[in-house]
Amino acid sequence: MYLRDNSCFHFEQIIDMPDSIKTAVILTNLGTPDKPEAGAVKRYLREFLSDARVVEGKGVRRLAWLAVLNFIILNLRPRKVAKLYQAIWEDDSPMRKILNEQVTELQLQLQQKYQAAPCVFAGMSYGSPGLKERLASLASHGYQRVLIIPMYPQYSATTTAPIYDQIARFQLGRREVLDIRIVKSFYDHPAYINALASSIRSFQETSEGSEKLMLSYHGIPKEYAEKGDPYPQQCHKTSELVTKALGLADTQWITTFQSRFGPAQWLQPYTDKTLESLAQQKVTAIDVVCPAFTADCLETLEEIAEENKEVFHKAGGKSYQYIPAVNSTPAFIDTLRILIEEQAADWLKSDNQAEEETNAA
Numbered sequence: 001m002y003l004r005d006n007s008c009f010h011f012e013q014i015i016d017m018p019d020s021i022k023t024a025v026i027l028t029n030l031g032t033p034d035k036p037e038a039g040a041v042k043r044y045l046r047e048f049l050s051d052a053r054v055v056e057g058k059g060v061r062r063l064a065w066l067a068v069l070n071f072i073i074l075n076l077r078p079r080k081v082a083k084l085y086q087a088i089w090e091d092d093s094p095m096r097k098i099l100n101e102q103v104t105e106l107q108l109q110l111q112q113k114y115q116a117a118p119c120v121f122a123g124m125s126y127g128s129p130g131l132k133e134r135l136a137s138l139a140s141h142g143y144q145r146v147l148i149i150p151m152y153p154q155y156s157a158t159t160t161a162p163i164y165d166q167i168a169r170f171q172l173g174r175r176e177v178l179d180i181r182i183v184k185s186f187y188d189h190p191a192y193i194n195a196l197a198s199s200i201r202s203f204q205e206t207s208e209g210s211e212k213l214m215l216s217y218h219g220i221p222k223e224y225a226e227k228g229d230p231y232p233q234q235c236h237k238t239s240e241l242v243t244k245a246l247g248l249a250d251t252q253w254i255t256t257f258q259s260r261f262g263p264a265q266w267l268q269p270y271t272d273k274t275l276e277s278l279a280q281q282k283v284t285a286i287d288v289v290c291p292a293f294t295a296d297c298l299e300t301l302e303e304i305a306e307e308n309k310e311v312f313h314k315a316g317g318k319s320y321q322y323i324p325a326v327n328s329t330p331a332f333i334d335t336l337r338i339l340i341e342e343q344a345a346d347w348l349k350s351d352n353q354a355e356e357e358t359n360a361a
């Protein structure tokens, strides 16, 4: 019997697991509040926005940001944002719910293929279940090797790098470090491009037609990109590959950036401004997909599916359709399995050999 606390099943449980399994996989997403209430949103925003990777700046700039965050933002924003979460909340935050579904589906697929399948878990950068707590629990349950898959197809110093930081801090406190690998990005991986293209295709097969496909990515401050964050280039590459797979002409699609935060300039063109100008140019029907999000969340279900729909309609647009994220679609679960097989082939081999030896003995 093998004891593990597996968030994919939402409770502590004992499952029959061969002792030969020493490999775990953690799917890591950004994190989300525990409840759609101002207090929980405040705790989440405090942790997230205090990370110096998310809002950069040293010395006086850092002190000024922490003052604005603690005295203004954390007093005003949580109540407003809690209302937005309430509008999309089911029995949990969509991001956590979908991450748990992805964990479960991936676990099932791996168990169908391997006798000694790695165990799959969820771990968030901010909030719960936390990545650092997950790593500590895996180490205490005897896992030796962990493959971490950040659920961000495009690398950014604001999202993927904090995962590297948390792992470094976790290892710093250990006498024997865990063997950890991280999937840095998969923005151009053929399996991910196929998963995205399939989900766009299957949506469009059963929906009204559109004149343009908008590929809207979460933005970052323009300054970060100018200092070398490769995120925008990777977004443009994803757009190029997926629209090529769909056979679209250059005039049939556009890449934009959403979720601007604060007064500084962010990556452009902005999603909302582009929707207004497209409507003014008499584009009446548009489909929007968000390839930086592998799970639907506040930024897609509220900002894109609701707020921006209103922007387009107010500017004269007629048909606006949001295409859901890849979530736990079979092609995306295949993508995750392929990433594991590529990046941890030797670990899979070792666990499965150990399992065969145990069975033979």
Ligand SMILES: C=CC1=C(C)c2cc3[nH]c(cc4nc(cc5[nH]c(cc1n2)c(C)c5CCC(=O)O)C(CCC(=O)O)=C4C)c(C)c3C=C
Residues within 6 Å of the ligand: 030, 031, 032, 033, 045, 049, 054, 055, 077, 081, 093, 095, 152, 156, 158, 159, 218, 219, 220, 221, 231, 259, 261, 292, 293, 296, 297, 298, 299
């Ligand atoms: C302040 C700076 C922010 C940067 C830089 C940033 C980058 C970034 N974020 C995501 C993915 C998500 N962000 C989400 C919510 C969210 N993002 C910010 C700010 C920055 N993001 C805030 C303040 C919030 C919270 C909501 C709000 O107050 O407006 C989410 C959704 C979380 C959920 O619970 O559903 C995701 C996902 C990426 C990919 C990215 C850079 C590439």
Ligand SMILES: [Fe+2]
Residues within 6 Å of the ligand: 218, 259
């Ligand atoms: Fe964000």
Ligand SMILES: [Fe+2]
Residues within 6 Å of the ligand: 259, 298, 299, 303
């Ligand atoms: Fe937003």
